[in-house]
Amino acid sequence: MFAPDDTIVAVATPSGRGGLGVVRLSGPHATSLAKDLLDHSAPLLARHATVSRIVDTGGPSVEAVDRVVATFFPRPGSYTGDDVVEISAHGSPVLLERIVALACARGARLAEPGEFTLRAYLNGRLDLVQAEAVADLVDAVTPLQARIAFDQLEGTVTQAIGALDTELFDLVARLEASLDFPDEGYHFVEPGMVAQGIASIREGVAALLAGASRGRLIREGCQVVILGKPNVGKSSVFNALVGSSRAIVTPVAGTTRDLVSDVVDLEGLAVRLVDSAGIRATSDAVEAEGVDRARQAVSVASAVVVVLDRSAPWEVEDQQVLQETANSRRVVAMNKMDEPARWSREVLALGRDVAVVAVSAMTGEGLEALRGRLRTVLVGGGEVYRDTPTVANQRHIGLLERAGASLGDAERAARGGATEEFVLADLQLARTALEELTGKRTPDEVVNHIFERFCIGK
Numbered sequence: 001m002f003a004p005d006d007t008i009v010a011v012a013t014p015s016g017r018g019g020l021g022v023v024r025l026s027g028p029h030a031t032s033l034a035k036d037l038l039d040h041s042a043p044l045l046a047r048h049a050t051v052s053r054i055v056d057t058g059g060p061s062v063e064a065v066d067r068v069v070a071t072f073f074p075r076p077g078s079y080t081g082d083d084v085v086e087i088s089a090h091g092s093p094v095l096l097e098r099i100v101a102l103a104c105a106r107g108a109r110l111a112e113p114g115e116f117t118l119r120a121y122l123n124g125r126l127d128l129v130q131a132e133a134v135a136d137l138v139d140a141v142t143p144l145q146a147r148i149a150f151d152q153l154e155g156t157v158t159q160a161i162g163a164l165d166t167e168l169f170d171l172v173a174r175l176e177a178s179l180d181f182p183d184e185g186y187h188f189v190e191p192g193m194v195a196q197g198i199a200s201i202r203e204g205v206a207a208l209l210a211g212a213s214r215g216r217l218i219r220e221g222c223q224v225v226i227l228g229k230p231n232v233g234k235s236s237v238f239n240a241l242v243g244s245s246r247a248i249v250t251p252v253a254g255t256t257r258d259l260v261s262d263v264v265d266l267e268g269l270a271v272r273l274v275d276s277a278g279i280r281a282t283s284d285a286v287e288a289e290g291v292d293r294a295r296q297a298v299s300v301a302s303a304v305v306v307v308l309d310r311s312a313p314w315e316v317e318d319q320q321v322l323q324e325t326a327n328s329r330r331v332v333a334m335n336k337m338d339e340p341a342r343w344s345r346e347v348l349a350l351g352r353d354v355a356v357v358a359v360s361a362m363t364g365e366g367l368e369a370l371r372g373r374l375r376t377v378l379v380g381g382g383e384v385y386r387d388t389p390t391v392a393n394q395r396h397i398g399l400l401e402r403a404g405a406s407l408g409d410a411e412r413a414a415r416g417g418a419t420e421e422f423v424l425a426d427l428q429l430a431r432t433a434l435e436e437l438t439g440k441r442t443p444d445e446v447v448n449h450i451f452e453r454f455c456i457g458k
């Protein structure tokens with residue numbers, strides 16, 4: 001995809017101003033380029049911070065550009081596996097771009113998105129699962145997302161898959177050996193043992209997949225729509241959960257017409273909360289469009305919060321919202337609990353399994369319970385434990401499912417007394433899937449696609 005012998009350069013810190021900004025150089029000429037850029041005659045000492053100046057020698061006179069700290073990370077122990085020099089300058093976009101331009105003028109090439117991490121992968125510093133974790137870690141918006149990504153970067157998923165692949169490799173080797181010596185009547189593995197060995201690996205794959213839908217929800221975040229008839233306090237509940245006055249709250253029914261949304265951190269779960277127009281039959285064209293949009297948002301949502309006003313008489317419109325959301329995962333919020341109640345939970349005629357909480361968006365009472373119930377509805381109870389591999393990426397899930405299906409086929413073939421060749425063919429398919437996962441054998445276009453989503457400097 002990219003020329004791996006080039007020396008590449010990019011700003012590694014986010015665009016914008018900050019106390020520091022880092023320019024990263026990687027490749028065979030990283031140190032000689034750094035020497036040209038820096039006002040420092042001695043070679044950079046490995047892994048030492050060197051205070052120096054960036055100088056521009058291209059003009060009629062030498063111009064000092066910034067005072068910086070340069071650090072040299074020699075190959076092969078650097079992030080990319082090539083020689084790397086990191087230059088910490090003052091965090092001004094103008095300065096950082098100037099340093100990059102000076103490096104390019106001396107023969108460096110501007111790095112493509114994700115190219116530093118791609119090199120780390122190509123040089124065997126990270127496997128593909130870990131490289132993907134780098135992007136997830138940088139993109140994380142909740143501490144739990146960051147934790148899962150970091151564990152993945154540390155190798156929890158890599159190790160779990162590696163262990164399965166080793167078991168699989170061992171089984172394949174023994175089956176191949178018994179194929180190679182058929183005349184001696186010597187079987188390196190009993191057919192019963194083969195099926196058992198396959199079953200154990202298949203169960204390992206299934207265990208990884210068991211937590212995957214939850215992992216995926218945590219990694220990707222999800223959407224939750226607040227629904228209810230007009231004036232029950234949807235926008236007030238939205239604002240209270242978001243923690244600011246994003247949505248307009250008025251005593252006039254039908255004021256929220258467009259969707260207002262914001263991301264909230266629900267104990268680590270990134271939830272895009274959507275406030276919607278009140279669901280009701282209306283002759284107002286703008287309001288009707290709002291109601292349509294609310295319904296569309298529900299169709300892609302992971303769950304719904306149905307808001308009801310318990311301080312007002314029960315109406316057929318409330319019943320309609322409950323009916324409309326009967327097939328969605330939902331939490332029912334009986335709002336305005338600070339006022340005298342006009343009806344009780346029994347009116348809802350909902351089973352005990354439906355989460356119903358009394359809240360007051362005005363006083364904040366019951367909101368913690370609402371958050372808790374919502375989280376349970378979305379991901380179930382319990383914690384995400386440290387050091388257990390959490391599979392969270394759709395690519396990984398798809399490949400594990402493929403491996404699991406092939407293992408199932410192999411197991412059935414072995415139990416049915418099929419020849420080693422048949423069993424082996426399925427086992428090889430399973431191995432291919434696992435190797436595509438870790439990057440041992442991944443098509444170039446898949447690798448390209450993965451690194452395309454990185455930003456420049458990663």
Ligand SMILES: Nc1nc2c(ncn2[C@@H]2O[C@H](COP(=O)(O)OP(=O)(O)O)[C@@H](O)[C@H]2O)c(=O)[nH]1
Nearest residue numbers: 231232233234235236249250251336360361362
């Ligand atoms: N007493 C009381 N009034 C509330 C509460 N939540 C909302 N309201 C009031 O109900 C009215 C409608 O609220 P709003 O959030 O705009 O409802 P929406 O139309 O469903 O979005 C406003 O006058 C709010 O101040 C609550 O918990 N208690």
Ligand SMILES: [Mg+2]
Nearest residue numbers: 234235255256
């Ligand atoms: Mg509203």
